Amino acid sequence: MEVDRIKQEIEKRLTNDRYLHVLRVVETAKAFALRHDISVEKAELAALLHDVAKCMSKQELASYLEKDPEAAFYRSFHPELWHAPVGAIIARDKFGVRDADILQAIRFHTTGRAHMSPLEKLIYVADLIEPGRQFPGLDDLRKEAGKSVDAGMRAAICHSIQYLLSKQVQIFPSSIHCYNEHVIRKEQ
Numbered sequence: 579m580e581v582d583r584i585k586q587e588i589e590k591r592l593t594n595d596r597y598l599h600v601l602r603v604v605e606t607a608k609a610f611a612l613r614h615d616i617s618v619e620k621a622e623l624a625a626l627l628h629d630v631a632k633c634m635s636k637q638e639l640a641s642y643l644e645k646d647p648e649a650a651f652y653r654s655f656h657p658e659l660w661h662a663p664v665g666a667i668i669a670r671d672k673f674g675v676r677d678a679d680i681l682q683a684i685r686f687h688t689t690g691r692a693h694m695s696p697l698e699k700l701i702y703v704a705d706l707i708e709p710g711r712q713f714p715g716l717d718d719l720r721k722e723a724g725k726s727v728d729a730g731m732r733a734a735i736c737h738s739i740q741y742l743l744s745k746q747v748q749i750f751p752s753s754i755h756c757y758n759e760h761v762i763r764k765e766q
Contacts, residue, residue, distance in 0.1 A: 584626050584673060592633050599710055600629050607704040614727050616696050624683040624701045627673060631664040639664050649685075655750050662688040690735050690756035699731040706734050732760040 589597050604625040611621035631639060639660040643649045649663035666685035669675040683701040686694065690702055707720050707730075719737060723730030735757045742749050 581622065581626070584623070587673070588626060588630060591630060596629060596632055599708065600626060602708040602710050603628060603701075603704050606708045607700055610700050610704055610723065610727075610730075613724075614696065614700070616700055616727070620677065620680055620683075620697055621700055621704075623675065623677075624680045624687075624697060625704060627665060627669045627675065627680075628684050628687045628701055628705060629661065629665065630668050630673075630684075631661040634661065634664065636660075642667055652750075655748060659688050659750060662686065686752065689750040689753045690731070690738070691752035692755040692759045694731065694756065696727050699727045703727070703730040703734045706737070728760070731756075735760055 588600060592600065604622055607621040607625035608618050610616070611618045631642075636657050639657065640653065642664040643653050643660060646663070646667055649667065652660050652663050663685050666681045669684050670681055675681060679695050679697050682695065683698045686698055687701045687705050691698075694702070703719075703723050707716065707723055715737060719730070719733050722733035735753065739749065739753060739757045742753075
């Protein structure tokens with residue numbers, strides 16, 4: 579499916595603010611991909627589809643999760659995470675995406691995981707640092723992302739874990755594995 583057609587479909591599924599966020603993530607991801615020698619086409623498609631399920635109801639998301647054994651585990655965690663695995667399912671089933679790397683980038687853009695591909699890291703980071711975001715420490719995250727994909731990912735997952743700890747909320751296991759992997763990598 580061509581990019582313009584996907585944009586039209588995405589725009590129908592999202593609120594205006596969420597759609598504008600997606601477009602900013604696309605531009606951030608494309609620039610990041612060019613700078614770090616990652617496929618711009620894959621980055622654009624993953625970024626376009628990363629929040630495709632974001633505006634769905636909790637009930638709609640739950641029904642998708644129930645049908646997918648890989649994604650069902652997410653039901654044990656905060657519904658804010660559910661749109662990512664559902665987005666990967668929709669990307670595959672409704673938009674015909676077959677590239678496993680793109681699907682994984684969509685699935686793990688909220689939690690991260692150990693052994694992420696460069697594309698997966700790029701989408702995770704681009705979603706966090708896109709120009710519309712505003713939170714303390716963002717300039718430092720953007721600076722780290724400018725150094726390398728791994729530096730950006732390390733800073734991003736550390737920020738995310740610290741944020742979740744400050745809120746005293748449950749942390750998805752793959753986020754902990756991602757954090758541990760990047761902390762170990764930094765120490766070596």
